[in-house]
Amino acid sequence: MRRLVPNSMSQIVAMAMISPLLIACSPWSKQSTTQKSGVGQLVVPLALGDKTRSEYVAEADRLALNASKQQGQAAHELYKQAAVVRQQAFIQFGKQVDALEAVELLQSLPADNTSESCDATVLALELQVALGKDPVAQYRDLFLLRERTTDPTCRQRLSRALAVLSAFQPPAQELTKIRDQARVLAKTQPSATEPPHDSMVVTPDILRANLDQPAKITKVEPFAAERTARVVVHVTHPTRFRIGTLQAGDGQGPRLFVDIDRASYEHLETVQSKGLLQRVRVGKGDGGARVVLDLAQPTFHRVFYLPEPFRLVIDLSLDAPESRTQSRKLRRLVLDPGHGGHDPGAVGPNGLQEKDVALDIAHRAAPLLAREVSVSTLLTRDIDVFVPLDERAARANAFHADLFVSIHLNSNPDHASRGVMTFVLDASHDAAASKVAARENASSEAAAVELANALSRVDSVARRESSELFASLLQRAAGASLRQRYDDVLDSGVRKAGFYVLAGAAMPSVLFEGSFISNPIEADRLNQADYRQLLADSIVNAVRAYPEGLSE
Numbered sequence: 001m002r003r004l005v006p007n008s009m010s011q012i013v014a015m016a017m018i019s020p021l022l023i024a025c026s027p028w029s030k031q032s033t034t035q036k037s038g039v040g041q042l043v044v045p046l047a048l049g050d051k052t053r054s055e056y057v058a059e060a061d062r063l064a065l066n067a068s069k070q071q072g073q074a075a076h077e078l079y080k081q082a083a084v085v086r087q088q089a090f091i092q093f094g095k096q097v098d099a100l101e102a103v104e105l106l107q108s109l110p111a112d113n114t115s116e117s118c119d120a121t122v123l124a125l126e127l128q129v130a131l132g133k134d135p136v137a138q139y140r141d142l143f144l145l146r147e148r149t150t151d152p153t154c155r156q157r158l159s160r161a162l163a164v165l166s167a168f169q170p171p172a173q174e175l176t177k178i179r180d181q182a183r184v185l186a187k188t189q190p191s192a193t194e195p196p197h198d199s200m201v202v203t204p205d206i207l208r209a210n211l212d213q214p215a216k217i218t219k220v221e222p223f224a225a226e227r228t229a230r231v232v233v234h235v236t237h238p239t240r241f242r243i244g245t246l247q248a249g250d251g252q253g254p255r256l257f258v259d260i261d262r263a264s265y266e267h268l269e270t271v272q273s274k275g276l277l278q279r280v281r282v283g284k285g286d287g288g289a290r291v292v293l294d295l296a297q298p299t300f301h302r303v304f305y306l307p308e309p310f311r312l313v314i315d316l317s318l319d320a321p322e323s324r325t326q327s328r329k330l331r332r333l334v335l336d337p338g339h340g341g342h343d344p345g346a347v348g349p350n351g352l353q354e355k356d357v358a359l360d361i362a363h364r365a366a367p368l369l370a371r372e373v374s375v376s377t378l379l380t381r382d383i384d385v386f387v388p389l390d391e392r393a394a395r396a397n398a399f400h401a402d403l404f405v406s407i408h409l410n411s412n413p414d415h416a417s418r419g420v421m422t423f424v425l426d427a428s429h430d431a432a433a434s435k436v437a438a439r440e441n442a443s444s445e446a447a448a449v450e451l452a453n454a455l456s457r458v459d460s461v462a463r464r465e466s467s468e469l470f471a472s473l474l475q476r477a478a479g480a481s482l483r484q485r486y487d488d489v490l491d492s493g494v495r496k497a498g499f500y501v502l503a504g505a506a507m508p509s510v511l512f513e514g515s516f517i518s519n520p521i522e523a524d525r526l527n528q529a530d531y532r533q534l535l536a537d538s539i540v541n542a543v544r545a546y547p548e549g550l551s552e
């Protein structure tokens with residue numbers, strides 16, 4: 001049993017304030033056997049036992065991921081549990097990143113007027129102290145919140161929090177001022193900051209399409225989370241499409257629609273969804289089909305197409321598109337081990353499969369990222385399972401990742417090809433790079449080029465620059481790491497091409513081709529745990545160097 005030694009005043013205050021809720025909703029409470037803890041005591045409550053910090057982080061991420069698949073109350077509860085686990089990690093190990101993460105999780109909850117949401121709000125405020133907020137300012141904020149709150153349970157909760165901070169109470173006349181302020185605020189409606197209701201029409205080029213051919217919608221796949229969603233519409237042939245939005249009204253919520261020219265459909269009328277995206281309906285539109293997305297609230301959106309097979313991808317987010325690249329801090333990372341399940345990826349002359357090596361590298365990197373650089377990591381797959389390419393970036397978006405790293409091993413019919421390269425999604429005139437993308441996409445080279453060109457026109461400069469920065473750091477880190485043992489490692493640099501897996505990722509993203517599995521020497525090295533560890537270390541070292549390289 002680890003003993004808890006608080007390392008700062010703010011941590012003591014935070015711990016004292018946080019304990020009651022920890023007891024109320026710790027997700028691990030069922031595993032607790034011997035520990036008992038009282039409200040407000042400076043002890044770590046419940047089942048904190050011998051878990052390592054990365055176990056906490058993994059548990060919190062698991063809860064957050066589950067939450068992203070739920071809606072309403074269930075999602076709310078899971079997000080809160082994830083925040084509580086992060087908080088436990090903070091109390092146990094004193095890493096501010098955990099407190100920060102807990103605050104983010106809590107702030108992502110919808111602020112309705114339930115006592116559940118009160119708990120979350122108060123908890124988020126309390127954690128601010130742990131993040132260095134002045135306890136006197138904290139007292140003022142909690143006091144103001146109590147004055148504004150009408151719900152008796154919530155008021156009680158706030159009074160308890162204030163009691164813990166009684167040593168930091170400001171003078172009486174200041175409290176009177178705050179009461180007056182609360183009265184003024186009660187008279188003015190809070191102004192919600194909503195994304196714009198633009199009804200922009202976009203008609204991207206279709207470069208190689210036979211636009212006269214009638215198209216059929218064969219499948220509509222929603223991947224929905226609380227704050228993001230992706231809908232993939234599979235269409236048999238390339239076709240023009242237009243995008244529009246409809247504001248809430250007449251008993252309906254806000255809607256986004258895509259009109260698909262000359263398209264028909266069969267057996268695809270309504271797909272129920274959850275969270276931000278409530279429902280997808282397919283119906284007749286002007287000269288074709290109309291896909292309507294019923295939304296819980298107005299969103300930012302981006303619609304693009306992927307060739308071969310032709311599909312429209314509709315990405316939705318409650319957060320402004322640039323919010324992931326503005327932040328200097330790297331807190332969440334998605335590692336995407338390529339292939340999996342029935343898709344082995346490339347296979348080496350020694351029988352080694354790309355899917356297994358990629359997963360092993362991710363498994364080696366993830367705990368180091370948590371332990372050494374305090375970055376929460378989500379794997380798009382944790383086991384040998386097939387995950388569609390379209391779903392991988394959607395998972396990263398739902399996780400609100402700050403960086404997306406797809407892990408692969410290269411392959412070439414010329415078995416002499418070797419070296420390390422990192423790709424970013426961008427327009428490319430590099431035939432060799434397009435070949436790699438075509439292989440990873442299971443598409444033609446022409447489709448990879450078309451995708452790269454189409455997306456480079458709609459992508460943000462900031463995201464692209466950050467992706468290139470990380471790619472170059474990763475190349476450098478891989479060179480340094482591998483050359484510790486092998487002085488013949490070839491640095492093949494940063495390349496640009498069109499990868500489906502990176503399309504629509506809301507954050508900087510790269511695709512790492514760690515070595516050539518088709519090269520007998522590199523395949524032998526990839527077969528060794530040490531070599532795969534050196535590749536995992538490269539990712540960790542690049543992540544460590546990344547924030548310093550970002551411009552303001």
Ligand SMILES: [Zn+2]
Pocket residue numbers: 338339345346354407408409440
């Ligand atoms: Zn691959």
